[in-house]
Amino acid sequence: MTGVTGSTGGAAVAADRILVVDFGAQYAQLIARRVREAKVFSEIVPHDLTASEFADRRPSGIIFSGGPASVHVDGAPRIDPGIYELGVPILGICYGAQLIAQQQGGTVGRNERGEYGRTELAVEHPGTLLADAGTGVQDVWMSHFDAITAAPAGATVTASSAEAPVAAFESSERGLYGVQFHPEVHHTPCGQALLSRFLHDVCGCPGDWTMESIIDASVAAIRDQVGTGRAICGLSGGVDSAVAAALVHEAIGDQLTCVFVDTGLMRAGEGEQVVEAFQKTQGIELIHVRAADRFFEGLAGVTDPEEKRRVIGELFIRIFEEAAAGIRDARFLVQGTLYPDVIESGSGHAAKIKSHHNVGGLPEDMDFDLVEPLRNLFKDEVRAVGSQLGLPDEIVWRQPFPGPGLGVRIVGEVTRETVSVLQAADLIVREELHRAGLDREIWQAFAVLPDIRSVGVMGDERTYARPVIIRAVTSEDAMTADWARLPYDLLESMSSRIINEVDGVNRVAYDITSKPPGTIEWE
Ligand code: XMP
Numbered sequence: 001m002t003g004v005t006g007s008t009g010g011a012a013v014a015a016d017r018i019l020v021v022d023f024g025a026q027y028a029q030l031i032a033r034r035v036r037e038a039k040v041f042s043e044i045v046p047h048d049l050t051a052s053e054f055a056d057r058r059p060s061g062i063i064f065s066g067g068p069a070s071v072h073v074d075g076a077p078r079i080d081p082g083i084y085e086l087g088v089p090i091l092g093i094c095y096g097a098q099l100i101a102q103q104q105g106g107t108v109g110r111n112e113r114g115e116y117g118r119t120e121l122a123v124e125h126p127g128t129l130l131a132d133a134g135t136g137v138q139d140v141w142m143s144h145f146d147a148i149t150a151a152p153a154g155a156t157v158t159a160s161s162a163e164a165p166v167a168a169f170e171s172s173e174r175g176l177y178g179v180q181f182h183p184e185v186h187h188t189p190c191g192q193a194l195l196s197r198f199l200h201d202v203c204g205c206p207g208d209w210t211m212e213s214i215i216d217a218s219v220a221a222i223r224d225q226v227g228t229g230r231a232i233c234g235l236s237g238g239v240d241s242a243v244a245a246a247l248v249h250e251a252i253g254d255q256l257t258c259v260f261v262d263t264g265l266m267r268a269g270e271g272e273q274v275v276e277a278f279q280k281t282q283g284i285e286l287i288h289v290r291a292a293d294r295f296f297e298g299l300a301g302v303t304d305p306e307e308k309r310r311v312i313g314e315l316f317i318r319i320f321e322e323a324a325a326g327i328r329d330a331r332f333l334v335q336g337t338l339y340p341d342v343i344e345s346g347s348g349h350a351a352k353i354k355s356h357h358n359v360g361g362l363p364e365d366m367d368f369d370l371v372e373p374l375r376n377l378f379k380d381e382v383r384a385v386g387s388q389l390g391l392p393d394e395i396v397w398r399q400p401f402p403g404p405g406l407g408v409r410i411v412g413e414v415t416r417e418t419v420s421v422l423q424a425a426d427l428i429v430r431e432e433l434h435r436a437g438l439d440r441e442i443w444q445a446f447a448v449l450p451d452i453r454s455v456g457v458m459g460d461e462r463t464y465a466r467p468v469i470i471r472a473v474t475s476e477d478a479m480t481a482d483w484a485r486l487p488y489d490l491l492e493s494m495s496s497r498i499i500n501e502v503d504g505v506n507r508v509a510y511d512i513t514s515k516p517p518g519t520i521e522w523e
Helices: 028-037 051-056 081-085 095-103 191-202 211-226 239-255 270-281 292-299 305-325 339-345 379-388 416-435 488-501
Strands: 017-022 041-046 061-064 090-093 107-109 115-123 136-144 147-150 156-161 164-171 176-179 230-235 256-262 285-290 330-334 369-371 444-448 454-458 461-474 505-510
Touching (some): 017 028, 028 041, 028 191, 051 081, 061 095, 061 191, 095 164, 095 176, 136 156, 136 164, 176 191, 211 379, 239 256, 239 270, 239 330, 239 379, 256 270, 256 305, 270 285, 285 305, 416 461, 454 505, 488 505
Parallel strands (some): 147 164, 230 256, 230 330, 256 285, 330 369, 461 505
Antiparallel strands (some): 107 147, 115 136, 115 156, 156 164, 444 461, 454 461
16 A cells, blocks of 8 residues: 555545646646556646745655746746755656756747647657657657757756757756657657656656555545544435545445435436445445425426526535434535546636536535545546446446436426436437447437427327437537537437337437537536
8 A cells, every 4th residue: 555644635645746737738637647647646736836835745756747838938937946956856848848948057949930749859868768769760749839959957968859959858966857749648659658767767656556555545544534423425326426435435334324315307217226336235324315306396387597507406405404414423524526626626717607506516504524535536547446446337437417417408397207208318318329339438428308399290190299309429528529420320229219219209309519619418
């Protein structure tokens, strides 16, 4: 087990860690992930920490990310020069490398032309970082305008390209390393080996941040935080709350009680799946609140999307509180907060498009200490932890599902009848996608029930019934999405099954809108 040096709300922190300094590029997260792929824990930090704040975090190494600025402009992000005196190895990437050069006795020129995309790198003296690449020419991915023209004092130039005379440098004595290209992207084939050399050979990280060590360390951190207290976890059926609950259960056993508020707005069979996975298989104490009636009552006559979200969100919190009040002495609330949420909450926010009610989440005015065992993990790591803990694939690989559930996939009034029509159609979409072997390639695929009717003919009868819209998208993070190019045969089988098997539906349409301008959900 990797030693635990501290805990943040039950989240484990590994002994060896790399700090990735964010200079405003979209690459900082990617760098952090690549470091973790090399089995070393990484954390993204802002560039304006002081040198002593860097030191307090006891990093084994520091990586400066790229960034959109030029080191020559006023207001370009800098770093406390005291960081170079900490005795911690530093690797600069792109802007990060230029900043090291500028601050440490090298020079950065303003180029006539930059280099963008695939570029040939001539490796002259491989040194440590390029040892696997060896002398010769390598394809790398570049994205720069300025270029380093003289390496930092005492550093050796190890590689160059047409527009970057110092495309890579290193000084093992000073612990300074820099590359103008991006080792974190897949278009740089030698990139992962380069990062691995930095992490293992230069920083001396053993690479023991494995699934087993994450679980061991998290269990220890949760026990440390909760002691003999009682904890509650709201289960939504989604991956994050499920894995958080399983991890906390592993740590404190029957000191944990889960509350599952069944809104009646989940997809077909999902309520039973949650009960099966947690109560029956994992033996976790579960309060199952069957609250569908209250939700349908609250939603009667409500058609405005934001009003629906408000009604569902408020009811959820009220019902959760009622259930929690029955659990005596509970002082801790388990939350499935993930690392991207933590990163995002520290930065500027995009405009609110929809009010994402925190259904399945935290009632704001409840008096609990938070246990957030997934705060340091990315989604794919959370899935791996879930599988390791024995959660079934249907839960671990569940697609993202909105808190207000099918309520925001029914345009117009949400009733028992509209929900059951949508559940039947949605189940067919999922079954057919699974049968086609595409479920892990598609970010989300589901059915939507709009509030319109159209004319059709079935047998010799005229019909006047509802259409169902199929929505399937590919995405990396739900911020943007593209409509999925599902095979025609698959769309055909979804369509004919829906028409034949779902009463009240006589037409199927496919949504070919990307995000933006559309959103993934219809409401
Ligand atoms: P949109 O529709 O805004 O959705 O493109 C982006 C992602 O968020 C999910 N979503 C929600 N998740 N509560 C949630 O927890 C919500 O109210 C909510 N609304 C949308 C949506 O399924 C997609 O993955």
